[in-house]
Amino acid sequence: MEENYTLLRKHIEEIIALTDEEWIFVSQFFKYKKLKKHQFLVQKDEAVPAEFWIISGLTKAYAIDSNGKEHILQFALEEYWTTDFNAFQNQIPATIFIDCIEDSEFFSLRLEDLNMLCAEVPKMSNFFRIKSHYGYIALQQRILSLLTETAEERYNNLIKKLPKLIQRVPKKMLAAYLGVTRETLSRLKA
Amino acid sequence: MEENYTLLRKHIEEIIALTDEEWIFVSQFFKYKKLKKHQFLVQKDEAVPAEFWIISGLTKAYAIDSNGKEHILQFALEEYWTTDFNAFQNQIPATIFIDCIEDSEFFSLRLEDLNMLCAEVPKMSNFFRIKSHYGYIALQQRILSLLTETAEERYNNLIKKLPKLIQRVPKKMLAAYLGVTRETLSRLKA
Secondary structure, eight states: OHHHHHHHHHHHHTTSOOOHHHHHHHHTTOEEEEEOTTOEEEOTTSOOOEEEEEEESEEEEEEEOTTSOEEEEEEEETTOEESOHHHHHHTOOOSSEEEESSOEEEEEEEHHHHHHHHHHOHHHHHHHHHHHHHHHHHHHHHHHHHHHOOHHHHHHHHHHHOHHHHHHSOHHHHHHHHTSOHHHHHHHHO | OHHHHHHHHHHHHTTSOOOHHHHHHHHTTOEEEEEOTTOEEEOTTSOOOEEEEEEESEEEEEEEOTTSOEEEEEEEETTOEESOHHHHHHTOOOSSEEEESSOEEEEEEEHHHHHHHHHHOHHHHHHHHHHHHHHHHHHHHHHHHHHHOOHHHHHHHHHHHOHHHHHHSOHHHHHHHHTSOHHHHHHHHO
16 A cells, blocks of 8 residues: 555656655545446546546546447546546536446545645645646647547557557447547558 | 736636735736737747737637648637647647637736746646646547537537637638538538
8 A cells, every 4th residue: 555655656746846744744635446347436427526546457438429329538547647527626417437447446536635735735736737737738639639630540649659558458449539430440450 | 908907817816816915926927918810829830938818809729630621629719728738838839820810819928937926826826727627627528529429419519608609700610620511510500
């Protein structure tokens, strides 16, 4: 357990420096959580009290359209943050699902604790501001990719960006993330 | 000019409260800028020293694909923040263009000033954290919309979300934002 907290501290200190005293204060808000493959972190229509930092494992965030088809919004692996951010921030029921593709371990952080943390340790507010900014940038690039790139370009960029992911995720899910059919993906992988 | 700063203060105070002394300190970092229709706020391959808050007017952020086709990432109108956030945050050349659809007025905020502001007035860090969070949520919903919705659903949602925009933006641009052809859009509007 101790080493999980060490990982989290290292992750935070990539952006801001914390004294040992600050870290002791900060770390108490992060609660450890473990889920098996196929278990849910977030379920549609339910409350989303926390956001999650992934210690180990892999999750997918997805929506199901009116035809029952799954569309993947995000794959999150080690050191990623995930939740239904809209539901979390606005304390409304979830509109997406997040489940585990592998057995996974997390730290969860509740909204009231996040707010208290940012008020008490302003550096943490800076940390989350910059993280959120990077998340925004990544999503902007995903939108551009969806608007401008061919299926082949999207697949090649994903390999470049997340080479590990390709080996850990079934083809069907990669297709649902890239917004292409499984047949197109098989052709690209060949 | 005074009233523009009052608008900005009101915008910031929707999220955090500032004393008059804090506001005097904060406001000095925001520089007024005015551009005519068709002028550029951000140009591809150039440096992006600032982010922009729109006092009045309307801008569009877009990429041009390898076939010369324009794809619109964001429309930004009154009280929106806009820039090439990737280029801005990482101080690399822009990969998109942002130009004015109408004569527009802005406040610009440079990266070094943003960072100083957040360090000196931690509440401002909270402000930008929460703003960035909302931006992230909006982009996530746009991705879901691109993955799951039909052209008609996307158009109807845009009308609901930004009714004013529809009247101010040519059909061709709306189509480039929605990722549909102009013919499809004309059919939807009919």
